[in-house]
Amino acid sequence: MPVTNETILQWLQRSAQVLHENNAYLTELDSAIGDADHGSNMDRGFNAVITKIADMQEADIGTLLKTVGTTLVSTVGGASGPLYGTAFLRAGMATTGKKALETADIVAMFEAAVEGVKARGKAQAGEKTMLDALIPAIEAGKQAQLEQVDIPELLKRMAASAASGMQSTIGLTATKGRASYLGERSVGHQDPGATSSWLIVQALADTVAS
Amino acid sequence: MPVTNETILQWLQRSAQVLHENNAYLTELDSAIGDADHGSNMDRGFNAVITKIADMQEADIGTLLKTVGTTLVSTVGGASGPLYGTAFLRAGMATTGKKALETADIVAMFEAAVEGVKARGKAQAGEKTMLDALIPAIEAGKQAQLEQVDIPELLKRMAASAASGMQSTIGLTATKGRASYLGERSVGHQDPGATSSWLIVQALADTVAS
Amino acid sequence: MAVGIVIVSHSARLAEGVAELAGQMSMGEVTIAVAGGTDDGSIGTSIDKVTAALQKAANPEGTLVLLDLGSAVMVAEMALEMLDPQERERVLISTAPLVEGAVLAAVEASAGSTLQEVAEAANNGHEMPKGKHR
Amino acid sequence: MAVGIVIVSHSARLAEGVAELAGQMSMGEVTIAVAGGTDDGSIGTSIDKVTAALQKAANPEGTLVLLDLGSAVMVAEMALEMLDPQERERVLISTAPLVEGAVLAAVEASAGSTLQEVAEAANNGHEMPKGKHR
Ligand SMILES: Nc1ncnc2c1ncn2[C@@H]1O[C@H](COP(=O)(O)OP(=O)(O)O)[C@@H](O)[C@H]1O
Ligand SMILES: Nc1ncnc2c1ncn2[C@@H]1O[C@H](COP(=O)(O)OP(=O)(O)O)[C@@H](O)[C@H]1O
Ligand SMILES: [Mg+2]
Ligand SMILES: [Mg+2]
Ligand SMILES: [Mg+2]
Ligand SMILES: [Mg+2]
Numbered sequence: 096m097p098v099t100n101e102t103i104l105q106w107l108q109r110s111a112q113v114l115h116e117n118n119a120y121l122t123e124l125d126s127a128i129g130d131a132d133h134g135s136n137m138d139r140g141f142n143a144v145i146t147k148i149a150d151m152q153e154a155d156i157g158t159l160l161k162t163v164g165t166t167l168v169s170t171v172g173g174a175s176g177p178l179y180g181t182a183f184l185r186a187g188m189a190t191t192g193k194k195a196l197e198t199a200d201i202v203a204m205f206e207a208a209v210e211g212v213k214a215r216g217k218a219q220a221g222e223k224t225m226l227d228a229l230i231p232a233i234e235a236g237k238q239a240q241l242e243q244v245d246i247p248e249l250l251k252r253m254a255a256s257a258a259s260g261m262q263s264t265i266g267l268t269a270t271k272g273r274a275s276y277l278g279e280r281s282v283g284h285q286d287p288g289a290t291s292s293w294l295i296v297q298a299l300a301d302t303v304a305s
Numbered sequence: 306m307p308v309t310n311e312t313i314l315q316w317l318q319r320s321a322q323v324l325h326e327n328n329a330y331l332t333e334l335d336s337a338i339g340d341a342d343h344g345s346n347m348d349r350g351f352n353a354v355i356t357k358i359a360d361m362q363e364a365d366i367g368t369l370l371k372t373v374g375t376t377l378v379s380t381v382g383g384a385s386g387p388l389y390g391t392a393f394l395r396a397g398m399a400t401t402g403k404k405a406l407e408t409a410d411i412v413a414m415f416e417a418a419v420e421g422v423k424a425r426g427k428a429q430a431g432e433k434t435m436l437d438a439l440i441p442a443i444e445a446g447k448q449a450q451l452e453q454v455d456i457p458e459l460l461k462r463m464a465a466s467a468a469s470g471m472q473s474t475i476g477l478t479a480t481k482g483r484a485s486y487l488g489e490r491s492v493g494h495q496d497p498g499a500t501s502s503w504l505i506v507q508a509l510a511d512t513v514a515s
Numbered sequence: 516m517a518v519g520i521v522i523v524s525h526s527a528r529l530a531e532g533v534a535e536l537a538g539q540m541s542m543g544e545v546t547i548a549v550a551g552g553t554d555d556g557s558i559g560t561s562i563d564k565v566t567a568a569l570q571k572a573a574n575p576e577g578t579l580v581l582l583d584l585g586s587a588v589m590v591a592e593m594a595l596e597m598l599d600p601q602e603r604e605r606v607l608i609s610t611a612p613l614v615e616g617a618v619l620a621a622v623e624a625s626a627g628s629t630l631q632e633v634a635e636a637a638n639n640g641h642e643m644p645k646g647k648h649r
Numbered sequence: 650m651a652v653g654i655v656i657v658s659h660s661a662r663l664a665e666g667v668a669e670l671a672g673q674m675s676m677g678e679v680t681i682a683v684a685g686g687t688d689d690g691s692i693g694t695s696i697d698k699v700t701a702a703l704q705k706a707a708n709p710e711g712t713l714v715l716l717d718l719g720s721a722v723m724v725a726e727m728a729l730e731m732l733d734p735q736e737r738e739r740v741l742i743s744t745a746p747l748v749e750g751a752v753l754a755a756v757e758a759s760a761g762s763t764l765q766e767v768a769e770a771a772n773n774g775h776e777m778p779k780g781k782h783r
Binding site for chain 3: 135169171173181216272273
Binding site: 524525526527528529530531532533535536539551558582583584585587588592608609610612613614615618640641643644645646 | 658659660661662663664665666667669670673685692716717718719721722726742743744746747748749752774775777778779780
């Protein structure tokens with residue numbers, strides 16, 4: 096069973112809801128190593144997204160995701176705006192014209208998104224950013240693709256890897272973004288962006304599972 | 306005929322008037338190599354001074370000059386505030402308790418003032434500042450003292466040296482204050498602070514002459 | 516025409532304050548456009564404000580963009596990517612300190628210097644003397 | 650208590666903007682007092698505002714003063730000279746870039762560091778990455 100444009104819409108709505116519910120949590124994480132706004136940034140951004148996509152039931156997945164990207168860039172207001180904006184724009188480019196995604200499309204979509212984040216943030220794995228959730232997720236996705244598991248299982252594995260990647264950020268020293276201003280003192284705190292990334296990947300797994 | 310506290314009061318009033326009349330001129334000079342506020346800075350400062358000293362007919366010269374200093378520091382708002390403020394404070398310290406100044410007192414008063422400007426601004430001759438008017442003035446004053454000329458003549462020579470020192474700033478490159486941001490481009494413009502310094506010294510010469 | 520200057524800051528007041536300070540030194544001869552805060556007025560950056568500021572400051576001599584914090588680089592780069600290529604070539608993002616760089620850039624731009632010269636002047640903001648007297 | 654921070658700027662808006670940006674990173678744990686503009690609200694500096702800000706930020710750990718332009722050093726030094734000697738010893742005037750230095754100083758101060766450490770952190774503002782990526 097492929098992921099349809101309808102599934103993607105549901106995913107985006109679920110993401111908005113989950114990010115709204117976790118607004119205070121994400122902000123708390125950001126208050127330890129940043130400026131205490133990641134929750135409100137993401138909530139504001141995805142709130143704008145669901146308004147924007149409310150009438151897009153007929154749109155293909157590429158159009159949908161590109162709309163998400165431009166909306167996030169315009170509304171998030173933090174470093175995560177250009178980062179998630181670029182991620183969704185690249186995901187949209189990788190799925191242009193499609194109304195349904197097979198396993199390979201999903202992996203390609205995530206890979207494009209992660210490459211976009213890397214390029215935008217000039218960052219790589221281990222710098223205590225959202226990439227530390229996203230890179231393990233895409234690696235798990237590729238491995239699952241090799242193992243030819245079904246899409247719900249693939250997404251479940253991606254979400255699990257995002258979660259453990261997110262947890263691994265606790266031990267890392269930030270070398271990008273505001274948290275890098277803390278230097279060694281950033282160790283011991285979970286990265287807010289890695290956490291929102293996990294929430295978003297988890298939301299897709301949950302949407303497809305249900 | 307010594308310079309009395311009454312003469313000093315008249316000097317300060319004349320300075321205020323002259324600086325008021327030259328507000329636009331000083332600002333024009335500052336617009337070429339600064340931020341176009343030296344005229345309004347000095348006008349505002351000396352306006353506050355004359356209000357402050359209005360009832361000080363009985364005060365000794367030291368008290369009078371220290372009052373001028375603190376008033377200028379509080380009201381000028383530009384680099385010239387701490388500079389002229391320090392100059393008048395030091396002049397006041399050099400004349401503490403005096404109600405009349407002889408030649409030596411006048412020279413000592415100006416010397417203290419100029420040393421104050423040097424210390425406050427960490428500047429010396431040739432940096433295209435008010436010191437390029439003040440240092441020649443005090444040197445002329447010392448020379449006149451050696452030649453034992455009378456006070457009006459001494460002050461006349463000081464004012465003339467301040468004027469030529471002021472003119473010499475046209476050829477100088479600024480290495481202190483805002484004008485230094487222009488580097489070599491500051492050459493060809495007369496320093497506003499050197500100009501106000503000349504006006505103030507000239508005002509004393511004119512007060513004593515008349 | 517003089518090189519234009521764009522001030523990108525997470526705070527609207529900060530951006531306006533920098534423009535006011537730098538503008539004092541350039542006597543209105545330099546367009547200093549600001550992009551401060553988010554669209555809804557909170558602390559953060561706005562790509563729409565950056566784009567509008569780039570438009571306002573755009574001119575044949577080029578534009579120098581100064582930023583408060585590293586995270587503003589990404590939004591500035593996205594705004595640049597949206598320009599057409601000829602326009603984009605005329606814009607430089609400065610690594611200079613915001614306030615000091617903006618003042619020196621404004622002075623340099625008002626003298627009719629090139630974009631490259633204005634960018635170098637901004638970088639001298641690192642050496643602006645503040646009490647360590649030469 | 651955390652080291653206090655004083656922002657001295659020729660522009661009131663600039664000073665407040667810097668305090669708002671730096672305050673975001675220190676979560677109210679650090680007193681960031683501002684002295685911006687002249688007493689009558691025009692562009693310039695005010696010794697009375699600097700003195701009041703020094704009082705507001707004063708605390709046993711010390712205070713770091715950050716300035717926008719070199720000409721603010723003189724007014725800051727005069728304000729310091731008016732403090733009594735023990736208080737004066739607890740105040741340092743920073744040569745760091747204003748915005749970048751204030752943000753890093755606020756982060757460092759909120760970690761409970763010493764005045765010397767906060768001053769060093771502010772100086773790292775010169776190396777704050779802005780697009781020149783490490
Ligand atoms: N250069 C970068 N590359 C990848 N991710 C980054 C980068 N800079 C910041 N981030 C991510 O952005 C998150 C912070 O987002 P947010 O709080 O919304 O922005 P800001 O730091 O501007 O307030 C961090 O937790 C981190 O995951
Ligand atoms: N370090 C210094 N030492 C001596 N004089 C200085 C110094 N810095 C500036 N000045 C003088 O101050 C004048 C500028 O005064 P003003 O315009 O009132 O202040 P600002 O530059 O702050 O606007 C200059 O023309 C110069 O003569
Ligand atoms: Mg944040
Ligand atoms: Mg933020
Ligand atoms: Mg001036
Ligand atoms: Mg001024």
